[in-house]
Amino acid sequence: MKIAITGAGGQLGRDLIRVLGPVHELLPYTRQQLDVRDEEAVVRLIVETQPDVVIHAAAYTQVDQAEGHPEDAYMINSYGTRNVALAAQKAGAKMVYISTDYVFDGTKEGLYSESDRTNPLSIYGKSKLHGEKFVEIACERFYIVRTSWLYGKHGNNFVKKVLELAGKQPSLTMVSDQYGSPTYTYDLALFVAELICTDLFGVYHASNRGSCSRYEFAQEILRAAEINGVTLKPVSAAAFSLPAARPDNSAFDDTAIRNSGLTRIRDWKSALHDFICNDLER
Numbered sequence: 001m002k003i004a005i006t007g008a009g010g011q012l013g014r015d016l017i018r019v020l021g022p023v024h025e026l027l028p029y030t031r032q033q034l035d036v037r038d039e040e041a042v043v044r045l046i047v048e049t050q051p052d053v054v055i056h057a058a059a060y061t062q063v064d065q066a067e068g069h070p071e072d073a074y075m076i077n078s079y080g081t082r083n084v085a086l087a088a089q090k091a092g093a094k095m096v097y098i099s100t101d102y103v104f105d106g107t108k109e110g111l112y113s114e115s116d117r118t119n120p121l122s123i124y125g126k127s128k129l130h131g132e133k134f135v136e137i138a139c140e141r142f143y144i145v146r147t148s149w150l151y152g153k154h155g156n157n158f159v160k161k162v163l164e165l166a167g168k169q170p171s172l173t174m175v176s177d178q179y180g181s182p183t184y185t186y187d188l189a190l191f192v193a194e195l196i197c198t199d200l201f202g203v204y205h206a207s208n209r210g211s212c213s214r215y216e217f218a219q220e221i222l223r224a225a226e227i228n229g230v231t232l233k234p235v236s237a238a239a240f241s242l243p244a245a246r247p248d249n250s251a252f253d254d255t256a257i258r259n260s261g262l263t264r265i266r267d268w269k270s271a272l273h274d275f276i277c278n279d280l281e282r
C-alpha cells in the first residue's frame with residue numbers, strides 16, 4: 001500500500017517508518033515538509049499523491065505549554081486534523097488519527113473503554129478531542145487510535161528522563177497517585193500496521209496492557225536498566241503545580257481490539273524491558 005504519514009519526524013512517526021517502511025511504499029512528511037495547518041498544501045499534496053492510507057501522527061504535544069498557547073494547540077490538533085481528514089477523504093484514502101488518553105477526565109474507577117464518556121481536563125486534551133470529531137465528520141473510513149504515555153527510541157520521553165536523572169541524582173521524586181498505561185511506540189506502530197490492512201474502522205484504545213503510576217513506572221525503568229542505589233520517593237500529583245491538569249486515572253481497556261480479533265498489544269512491563277535491553281542507545 002501507499003501510506004502517507006504526518007509528523008514523520010516525531011517519536012511515533014519514526015517508529016511507524018521503521019515498521020511500515022520494509023513492507024509498504026511510504027510518503028513520510030515532517031513538519032518542515034508539510035505543515036498540517038496549511039489546508040491548501042495538505043489537500044494538494046495528499047490528493048496529488050493518492051495514498052491508500054493517511055496516518056496522522058503530527059500534533060502539538062506540549063501539554064503544559066498548550067495551556068498558555070491554546071491557539072497553537074487548536075490550530076494544529078483540531079484544525080490541522082480537520083485538514084488532514086478532508087484531504088484523506090478527498091483522496092479516497094483510509095485515515096488513521098492518533099489520539100490520546102487525555103480525552104478522559106480520569107474520574108472512572110477501573111479501565112477506560114472506547115465507549116466511555118470523554119471529558120478532557122486540559123487544552124491539549126480538548127484540542128485532540130476536537131480532532132477526533134473532525135475525523136468522524138469528514139471521513140467515511142477512519143480509525144481513531146487513542147494511546148497513552150508514549151516512549152520509544154526517538155524523542156524525549158519519561159523513560160529517557162528517568163535514566164538521565166538517575167545518572168545524576170541519588171533520589172528522584174515521582175507522582176504515585178496518577179495511573180495510566182505506558183506504551184512503547186514500536187508496539188503501537190506494529191498495531192497500526194495490522195489495523196490498516198483491515199476494514200475494521202472505528203475507535204481503538206491501543207496501549208501496552210496493564211497500568212501503573214509514574215512512581216511504579218520509574219521503579220520498573222530502574223529495574224530493567226539494572227540501576228541500584230537510586231531512591232524513589234512517592235509524592236502526590238497535588239505537590240506539583242503543573243499548568244495542565246492530568247487525569248488521575250487513564251488506564252485503558254482494549255475492548256475494541258479484543259472484539260475485532262486483532263492481535264492484543266503486549267503488557268507494559270515486557271515492552272519496557274524489551275525497549276531498555278534491546279532498543280535504547282545508552
Ligand SMILES: NC(=O)c1ccc[n+]([C@@H]2O[C@H](COP(=O)([O-])OP(=O)(O)OC[C@H]3O[C@@H](n4cnc5c(N)ncnc54)[C@H](OP(=O)(O)O)[C@@H]3O)[C@@H](O)[C@H]2O)c1
Pocket residue numbers: 006007008009010011012013030031032034035036037056057058059060061076080098099100101128147148149150151155
Ligand atoms: N507522547 C505521548 O505521551 C502521547 C500520548 C498520547 C497520545 N499521543 C499522540 O501520539 C501522537 C504522536 O506523539 P509523539 O509522542 O510522537 O509526539 P512528537 O514526538 O511530539 O511528534 C509530533 C510531531 O508532530 C510535528 N508537528 C508539530 N506541529 C506540526 C504541524 N503544524 N504540522 C506538521 N507537523 C507538526 C512535530 O514536529 P516538531 O518536532 O518539528 O514540532 C513532531 O515531529 C500525537 O498525535 C500525540 O498527540 C502522544
